[in-house]
Amino acid sequence: MKKVAKVLSLVLILVLTVGCFAACGKKDEAAQGKVLNIYCWNEEFKERVEKLYPGYTKDSSDSSKGKIGDVTVVWNITPNANNAYQNALDEALRKQKDAKADDKVDLFLIEADYALKYVEPSVSMSLADLGINVSKDLANQYKYTQDVVTDSKGNLKGASWQGCPAGLIYRTDIAEKVLGSSDVDIVQKAVKDWASFEATAAKMKEAGYAMVAGFDDSFRVFSNNVSSAWVDADKNVVVDKRIWDWVDQTKKFTDNGYNLKDSLWGEGPWKQGFFMDGTTFCYFGPAWFIDFCMNCDQPNSVGDAGKWHITVGPEGFFWGGTWVCAATGTDNSELVKDIILKMTADTDILVKLAQTFSDFVNDKPAMEKLAADSSIGNKYLGGQNLYGVLAEGANKISIKYASAYDQGCNENFQACMKEYFLGNATLDEAIEAFKVKIKTVYPDLKTDKIGR
Amino acid sequence: MNETVKKHSKLGKDKWGYIFLIPFFVAFLVFSFWPLIQTIYFSFFDHYFSQTDFDYVNKFAGLKNYKELFTPETARLFFNTMVMWILGFIPQIVFSLLLASWFANNRLRIRGAGFFKAVIYLPNLIMAIAFGMMFFTMFSRGGPVHQICEAFGMSPEYDFFFHIGPTRSLVAFINFIMWFGNTTILLMAGIMGINESLFEAAEVDGASQFQVFRKITLPILKPILIYVLITSLIGGIQMYDVPEVVTKSSGMPMSKDIFSLNVPAAETVIMRLAKYISKSKNYGSAGALSVMLLFITGILSVVVYKFMVKDEE
Numbered sequence: 001m002k003k004v005a006k007v008l009s010l011v012l013i014l015v016l017t018v019g020c021f022a023a024c025g026k027k028d029e030a031a032q033g034k035v036l037n038i039y040c041w042n043e044e045f046k047e048r049v050e051k052l053y054p055g056y057t058k059d060s061s062d063s064s065k066g067k068i069g070d071v072t073v074v075w076n077i078t079p080n081a082n083n084a085y086q087n088a089l090d091e092a093l094r095k096q097k098d099a100k101a102d103d104k105v106d107l108f109l110i111e112a113d114y115a116l117k118y119v120e121p122s123v124s125m126s127l128a129d130l131g132i133n134v135s136k137d138l139a140n141q142y143k144y145t146q147d148v149v150t151d152s153k154g155n156l157k158g159a160s161w162q163g164c165p166a167g168l169i170y171r172t173d174i175a176e177k178v179l180g181s182s183d184v185d186i187v188q189k190a191v192k193d194w195a196s197f198e199a200t201a202a203k204m205k206e207a208g209y210a211m212v213a214g215f216d217d218s219f220r221v222f223s224n225n226v227s228s229a230w231v232d233a234d235k236n237v238v239v240d241k242r243i244w245d246w247v248d249q250t251k252k253f254t255d256n257g258y259n260l261k262d263s264l265w266g267e268g269p270w271k272q273g274f275f276m277d278g279t280t281f282c283y284f285g286p287a288w289f290i291d292f293c294m295n296c297d298q299p300n301s302v303g304d305a306g307k308w309h310i311t312v313g314p315e316g317f318f319w320g321g322t323w324v325c326a327a328t329g330t331d332n333s334e335l336v337k338d339i340i341l342k343m344t345a346d347t348d349i350l351v352k353l354a355q356t357f358s359d360f361v362n363d364k365p366a367m368e369k370l371a372a373d374s375s376i377g378n379k380y381l382g383g384q385n386l387y388g389v390l391a392e393g394a395n396k397i398s399i400k401y402a403s404a405y406d407q408g409c410n411e412n413f414q415a416c417m418k419e420y421f422l423g424n425a426t427l428d429e430a431i432e433a434f435k436v437k438i439k440t441v442y443p444d445l446k447t448d449k450i451g452r
Numbered sequence: 453m454n455e456t457v458k459k460h461s462k463l464g465k466d467k468w469g470y471i472f473l474i475p476f477f478v479a480f481l482v483f484s485f486w487p488l489i490q491t492i493y494f495s496f497f498d499h500y501f502s503q504t505d506f507d508y509v510n511k512f513a514g515l516k517n518y519k520e521l522f523t524p525e526t527a528r529l530f531f532n533t534m535v536m537w538i539l540g541f542i543p544q545i546v547f548s549l550l551l552a553s554w555f556a557n558n559r560l561r562i563r564g565a566g567f568f569k570a571v572i573y574l575p576n577l578i579m580a581i582a583f584g585m586m587f588f589t590m591f592s593r594g595g596p597v598h599q600i601c602e603a604f605g606m607s608p609e610y611d612f613f614f615h616i617g618p619t620r621s622l623v624a625f626i627n628f629i630m631w632f633g634n635t636t637i638l639l640m641a642g643i644m645g646i647n648e649s650l651f652e653a654a655e656v657d658g659a660s661q662f663q664v665f666r667k668i669t670l671p672i673l674k675p676i677l678i679y680v681l682i683t684s685l686i687g688g689i690q691m692y693d694v695p696e697v698v699t700k701s702s703g704m705p706m707s708k709d710i711f712s713l714n715v716p717a718a719e720t721v722i723m724r725l726a727k728y729i730s731k732s733k734n735y736g737s738a739g740a741l742s743v744m745l746l747f748i749t750g751i752l753s754v755v756v757y758k759f760m761v762k763d764e765e
Binding site: 082083087090093094117120121122123235260261262266267268269271272404405407408415416418419422424425426429430432433436437440441442443444 | 498500501502503504505506507508509525589592593594595598609611614700702704705706707714715716724727728730731732733734736737
């Protein structure tokens with residue numbers, strides 16, 4: 001027994017001293033770490049880095065690892081479902097200070113819907129602190145992609161390789177029947193502002209069509225153009241005038257039969273509208289919406305017939321996108337800086353990105369060149385080059401007001417207002433229900449100021 | 453001398469019983485008991501993740517979380533849960549009793565009884581979420597059930613999930629389909645445990661099938677029935693996955709009924725609990741709600757225990 005104890009204590013001492021040496025050894029080396037931890041929720045960024053970041057080599061035995069020079073890149077991928085990605089990231093960032101150098105988060109990816117949650121607190125680094133000259137190095141980026149990740153003090157804290165400007169996607173055959181022409185300029189005139197949009201909706205109804213399929217199709221268009229954030233400086237939830245405009249318009253559309261009473265991503269009329277026997281005139285969406293969501297690859301779909309077209313619509317807005325942020329406390333600041341610069345601001349790489357992945361890349365001159373190229377045409381849009389419309393939309397977008405709580409506010413507001421649109425609740429009752437949901441989801445917010 | 457050796461070896465064997473119990477108790481202590489203590493502890497705190505500070509708020513709050521629970525809102529959550537449970541439990545117990553008495557009845561000589569027993573149990577093997585998704589797709593607009601109803605003259609505009617009755621009934625129906633097989637097997641075990649001579653005696657006395665069922669089967673089955681009732685009730689209180697999926701986690705549609713409060717009609721207690729944790733990891737409020745549930749299920753368990761013990765006596 002004694003022998004065992006002796007051996008054990010010897011082993012323990014050995015382990016401890018080796019650990020100590022290892023730790024000491026690290027301190028003596030240069031400030032840069034040997035492991036780059038990247039947090040994300042899918043393979044999108046990984047694929048792009050693997051393909052286009054100079055000097056990146058894949059690890060043939062472990063797909064979650066790679067190498068840049070002598071630095072090991074570790075991809076920590078947690079799927080988005082059920083908030084799992086944010087939960088994992090929250091825990092990692094909260095423990096960042098005490099984590100070992102090799103375990104520290106270096107880069108992480110975020111989406112617009114909750115960007116401010118990570119941009120506002122000190123968990124993300126200002127790009128200027130990384131040594132990036134924002135006005136010079138990132139001059140080609142679309143302004144709105146920077147607005148999304150700028151904190152209240154004006155620090156830019158992330159960058160994106162793509163833009164997701166969106167437009168109004170309409171059916172040419174219905175436009176010809178009801179508006180007399182499917183020409184983009186003529187249709188744009190009919191939807192150039194919300195008043196015209198409503199007038200066109202009435203015409204559509206008369207002709208037996210619905211302007212939009214669901215309640216929340218236009219929500220993003222309004223919420224991108226608000227003049228105050230969901231949450232003010234004193235943590236009061238406030239509903240912006242533009243959000244109320246959406247409520248009024250949607251109630252009117254529902255009562256008048258201008259929509260088909262479905263919700264975004266609904267399996268019913270919302271989806272039916274993607275097919276030729278559907279009756280929906282238009283949808284709001286970016287390029288990925290056309291390519292991946294409108295069932296264009298299926299027979300008898302509107303896209304298959306090439307009968308969609310895209311125009312700017314009443315207001316500029318965007319939908320989606322992924323931003324790359326540097327985590328405070330990273331031990332690989334040089335590499336992090338280089339990845340951000342190469343992947344989001346290097347025109348050569350971005351042009352290749354556009355060619356390989358058909359992304360709408362975050363580079364104004366590159367996109368303007370593509371927009372002018374008459375050989376590019378989207379077959380679902382009957383050969384229309386959508387880059388021109390999207391680039392025009394991208395310049396119109398301005399995101400000034402966002403908060404860390406946007407995701408929960410948007411989701412719950414839409415769910416509660418749907419009951420008002422359907423007539424299951426009065427507006428006041430829907431507002432009360434919204435207050436309860438907010439209190440449940442965000443206990444630190446005050447709800448007394450919600451109301452008209 | 454001999455006797456002490458015997459005694460000793462007996463003790464030695466007893467030891468193994470305890471050793472084999474260790475894994476369970478370790479797992480129980482680590483994964484059940486410790487979280488339980490923590491839950492109770494946190495229920496007295498304001499404990500949540502603040503998005504602005506990017507850290508946990510942790511302030512002693514006394515009974516605040518509990519006080520906030522005693523509102524008509526919470527009552528409505530329990531009411532929703534119970535309505536959907538009762539709607540599912542009544543057909544469940546009726547069908548199960550019927551099937552159990554048929555399967556257990558030797559005189560009926562049902563062919564392929566084993567096959568049918570397996571079939572009725574099958575729905576329970578499918579995940580509730582998958583079941584919920586399937587029914588949601590079938591009943592939503594554009595889904596097969598909806599199209600069949602349209603063929604029979606229902607308006608294509610009608611949406612089952614915009615209305616309280618259909619939404620609640622559907623949740624109840626899914627729970628019924630999932631659990632009636634399980635209940636049938638429990639009841640069958642109970643019926644088969646009844647002494648056959650009682651049935652024979654009744655037959656000799658000229659009792660009808662219905663009389664046998666009412667006067668012999670039901671009274672002897674009472675403890676098992678109560679067990680089924682209470683366990684189903686405890687399961688019902690914890691109803692979560694089906695309404696979560698069917699209402700896309702909103703708990704909508706809204707309705708005004710006996711509380712004249714217009715709140716989501718299909719939101720259950722556990723759905724609220726999940727909402728507390730979803731974005732802000734609000735373990736304070738969620739803890740208080742959990743402790744409340746612990747008390748309710750605890751009381752119900754004591755009731756079951758009392759009946760079981762009485763039965764043994």
